[in-house]
Amino acid sequence: MEDGQRMYSQQGGLTNMSGNVLPQYNMGQDEPSDQRKQEIGDILQQIMTITDQSLDEAQARCRKHTLNCHRMKPALFSVLCEIKEKTVLSIRNSQEEEPPDPQLMRLDNMLIAEGVAGPEKGGGSSAAANATAAASGGQPDSAIEHSDYRAKLAQIRQIYHTELEKYEQACNEFTTHVVNLLREQSRTRPIAPKEIERMVTIIRKKFAAIEMQLKQSTCEAVMILRSRFLDARRKRRNFSKQATELLNEYFYSHLSNPYPSEEAKEELARKCGITVSQVSNWFGNKRIRYKKNINKAQEEANMYAAKTAAAAAANVGPEGGAAGYNVGGGQAGMYMNLNGGDNYQSSDNSVNALRHVISQSGGYSSDSMHSTPASMYEQHMNQQITPHPRSQNGSPHDQKPDDSTDSWCAGAFMQGLDGEGDNYDGSSDEPGLKRPKI
DNA sequence: GGGTATGATTCTAT
């Protein structure tokens, strides 16, 4: 701005950015420089006063023509263009170099992930299928729903691409129009090529904003579609049998503290083909329902415990230490081969598991006070040997899932098994379980 | 169709 003012402030002198007189614009003519200055001054004067003049069309045309035909016009335009470039344009240019918009990137990523944008086949419908499968817990979904979902997604895709094309076309048309217009105008006012370039950039930006809105709406549409079709609450799906089994195995083998760590949850989620929050939900439900219905749960617990025990015994080998596990009149043996040995549980949990077998196999039967698991549960719950995991130091995550005698309700009644209050967390390598003293 | 099981959500407490 300052430079511009400086230029115009000198009536007769045409200066460049640094305030020097510009000798290079003499266009190869050898007029005395005083005369040149005078002429330039005239032109500038005309330009400066042009807004104050009210001209009728004929007059304006005449004057324009005079100006256009002036032999100094090209030189003047060059200077003006240069000044424009060096001031306004250069400032804005530097600001235009922005990093890619993170929101736009997010939208793009989502659209590609959902199969709306990106390659038509392979990235399209299959991505949608993947999304469906993932949301339904990895189970094969009903074909009807599946195709319905895909059909709607394809519709969204179609609309998206049509609109995108439309915008692109409009953008190109408009850009061409503006460029032509500017080129046209460059005959009557100084317009640098860079200025045209910049204008094109501005137009593209404006259209990019519209495009972003389109992407946003498309994303919203996909989200709505997903929630409508895949919202688990609307159409609750049971987990696969295998998944439930894995979860139950974990639950009952960590009954002393059925609070899986984040890692354990992730592992379970991965193995079960469900999400981590589904695992959390499952454990939340399981814990509460286990407590509510301890009797029935106990039976289930024994089943899973036996399975785990069997697996553990199988790992040890029939000759090795299996005999040591065969407590309670050999009942553990009947669970052998239940799960083919590919148990998720590692052997360290087998101790815990075994305790359930023991509890079932007569460990408590002689107890006149607490002969049923339910009553035991009640007793220990009332005693609350350990407070709720939350009330202990740190969050539940800080605890190891199998960390001991205390903690949860089952852990409490497990303690009854152990005269000394030993740790049954499975970290012990001692397979020999004592018969409860009670 | 009714009862139960089960996954998800919501609310409250900590």
Place this chain on the structure above:
DNA sequence: ATAGAATCATACCC
């Protein structure tokens, strides 16, 4: 933020 508890909504079984 997470757990427990209550509740909702759906699946599943009889």
